[in-house]
Amino acid sequence: MALRIWASSTANALRLSSATRPHFSPLSRCFSSVLDGLKYANSHEWVKHEGSVATIGITDHAQDHLGEVVFVDLPDTGGSVAKATGFGAVESVKATSDINSPISGEIVEVNTKLSDTPGLINSSPYEDGWMIKVKPSNPSELESLMGAKEYTKFCEEEDAAH
Amino acid sequence: MRGGLWQLGQTITRRLGQSDKKTIARRCYASEADLKKTVLYDFHVANGGKMVPFAGWSMPIQYKDSIMESTINCRENGSLFDVSHMCGLSLKGKDCVAFLEKLVVADVAGLAPGTGSLTVFTNEKGGAIDDSVITKVTDDHIYLVVNAGCRDKDLAHIEEHMKAFKAKGGDVGWHIYDERSLLALQGPLAGPTLQHLTKEDLSKMYFGEFSIIDINGAKCFLTRTGYTGEDGFEISVPSENAVDLAKAIIEKSEGKIRLTGLGARDSLRLEAGLCLYGNDMEQHITPVEAGLTWAIGKRRRAEGGFLGAEVILKQIADGPAIRRVGLFSTGPPARSHSEIQNENGENIGEVTSGGFSPCLKKNIGMGYVKSGLHKAGTKLKIVIRGKTYEGSVTKMPFVPTKYYKPT
Structure with a gap:
């Protein structure tokens, strides 16, 4: 997610650049949960592939950094998504972030609960806060994604770098 | 995501740079x-x-x-x-009030010692250079605070005019409280x-x-x-x-x-409905358009004598072409630069600040619309990521202010 963090009322309005990089002190660093069995994109979305359908959402790490989600923009069922391109957006008090699809495919279901309760993304990022279900058009794309261990390491390295 | 955001932000910055060189110049120094x-x-x-x-x-x-x-x-x-x-500074000298009145719209002379006001530094075109809270400490001492992002240009502006003022024999000096x-x-x-x-x-x-x-x-x-x-x-x-x-x-x-x-x-x-300089107020926006006519002292309206007074006084007389308004909207929070349309889908202005109100638990924003469409209750549409959402003009502040005033 967060391909673009633009026009955030705090970031943009306060003239924080898009290049804003919150650097967290070790004290405030929190370790978010990463689930085994899921695949992760470096833009911080997860995919759970079960049978012919893959469920997509944003990670605990991502929601933690975004803060309280107040609105979720989702696509319509029947549309298609492409790997590494945006399919929706999540608005928090802090910022607007585009959400990328980790894989390509046809959207077979969207989580309509999110329109009334966008906070599910914060309270349950891997379960009730899922965003879309996709019928993958190229299942081999899943192999290019990270596993849980790799993603945990990726997050740690990102944090350490900034 | 922290690092990711940063890296992705860099990408965006580069992309923005193609269309907005000024923005990139501002963004790049933040190493x-x-x-x-x-x-x-x-x-x-x-x-x-x-x-x-x-x-x-x-x-x-x-x-x-x-x-x-x-x-x-x-x-x-x-x-x-x-x-x-933010940058605090004092102007001192027996002519400091007369000097400051050339640069701001407030009735500084009319302030009682120990009191202050929000004011606006204007340019020759009547646009806002910055907003500032000024205080008359005594008749020969003004204390003011200007925005961090405007510090360099404000100080250069004040200094330039101070040199000219002193060259004509005016008594004013300054101290910047670093x-x-x-x-x-x-x-x-x-x-x-x-x-x-x-x-x-x-x-x-x-x-x-x-x-x-x-x-x-x-x-x-x-x-x-x-x-x-x-x-x-x-x-x-x-x-x-x-x-x-x-x-x-x-x-x-x-x-x-x-x-x-x-x-x-x-x-x-x-x-609280307060402007953020750089978003809700800029070089090309006058205090009248920004809804700060109240901050232009009565005597100043009669006498002028500040930069851009002709433009500003004419706007007070004729009404400005655009006005800052408060907005409620449905859908995602409107952010700055979202387009505002009338009910027929015609462009009538732009959002300058917006977000989700933690206290009201709904979307609030402010922006500029054409005069005539600025009245509370006016229905409008806001365009966000290509979709239009219903909104309306509303009075500000969104949350009642609680300033400590004599009863």
């Missing part, structure tokens, strides 16, 4: 090593402050509390902000808490008033003002005493006053 730190930097970090580049400074955007929690706590209890990045820090203490517990730290009777000090007093053992410039809509103070404190004062305030409030970052500060000022 970490170049950022200035306030004397409270270590204190922020020790308290969980998430530091971000802001106007050339490394400032806390939030602490451990979320922006939502911080915003609400400010209105229920109180907030302490480090705003030392040896002081600035804390903003806001919310219902601001007064009771600060009272523990000074012998002066704060119950006799009202909104807009100024006093030089001893607070927690240090000589402070105290202004009863703020940027949240709540009662509160801005405290200019010698930098060597700033950390002690911040600690004392938190301690005397028994932890109810919380350290609060720029994120909640933005939500709070938006809820």
Whole structure:
């Protein structure tokens, strides 16, 4: 997610650049949960592939950094998504972030609960806060994604770098 | 995502750079090593402050509390902000009032000593160079605070005019308080808490008033003002005493006053309907268009005598072509630069600030629309990511202000 963090009322309005990089002190660093069995994109979305359908959402790490989600923009069922391109957006008090699809495919279901309760993304990022279900058009794309261990390491390295 | 955001931000910055060279120039200087730190930097970090580049400074955007929690706590209890990045200065000399009146729209001469006002520095075209809270300390001493992001251009502007003024024999000089820090203490517990730290009777000090007093053992410039809509103070404190004062305030409030970052500060000022310079007010926007005609003193309207007065006085007489309004909207929060349309889908303006109100739990925003479409209740549409959402013009402030005024 967060391909673009633009026009955030705090970031943009306060003239924080898009290049804003919150650097967290070790004290405030929190370790978010990463689930085994899921695949992760470096833009911080997860995919759970079960049978012919893959469920997509944003990670605990991502929601933690975004803060309280107040609105979720989702696509319509029947549309298609492409790997590494945006399919929706999540608005928090802090910022607007585009959400990328980790894989390509046809959207077979969207989580309509999110329109009334966008906070599910914060309270349950891997379960009730899922965003879309996709019928993958190229299942081999899943192999290019990270596993849980790799993603945990990726997050740690990102944090350490900034 | 933290690093990811940053890297992705870099990508965006590059992309933006193709279409907006000015933006990229502004964005590029924020390399970490170049950022200035306030004397409270270590204190922020020790308290969980998430530091971000802001106007050339490394400032806390939030602490451990979320922006939502911080915003609400400010209105229920109180907030302490480090705003030392802002630039405090004094103009001194027997002609300082006459000098300042050439640059701002306020009736400075008409201010009683020890009182102040929000004002606007204007350019020759009547546009806003900056907004500022000015205080007449005495007839030969003005204290003012200008925005961090405008510091360089404001000081250059003041200096240029000061040279010309002095060349004609005017008596004015300045002092920039780089040896002081600035804390903003806001919310219902601001007064009771600060009272523990000074012998002066704060119950006799009202909104807009100024006093030089001893607070927690240090000589402070105290202004009863703020940027949240709540009662509160801005405290200019010698930098060597700033950390002690911040600690004392938190301690005397028994932890109810919380350290609060720029994120909640933005939500709070938006809820209070206050302009953020650079978003809601810019070089090409006049104080009349910005809805700050009230800040143009009656005498100044009659006499003019400030930069851009012809343009501004004509706008007061004829009405401005565009006006700043408050907005409610459905759908995602409208952010700055979202297009505003009338009910027929025609462009009528642009959002300049917007977000989700933590206190009202709905989307609020402000922007400029064509005159005639500025009245409260006017229906409009806001375009966000290609979709249009219903909205309406509403009065500001969104959350009632609670300034401490004589009853």
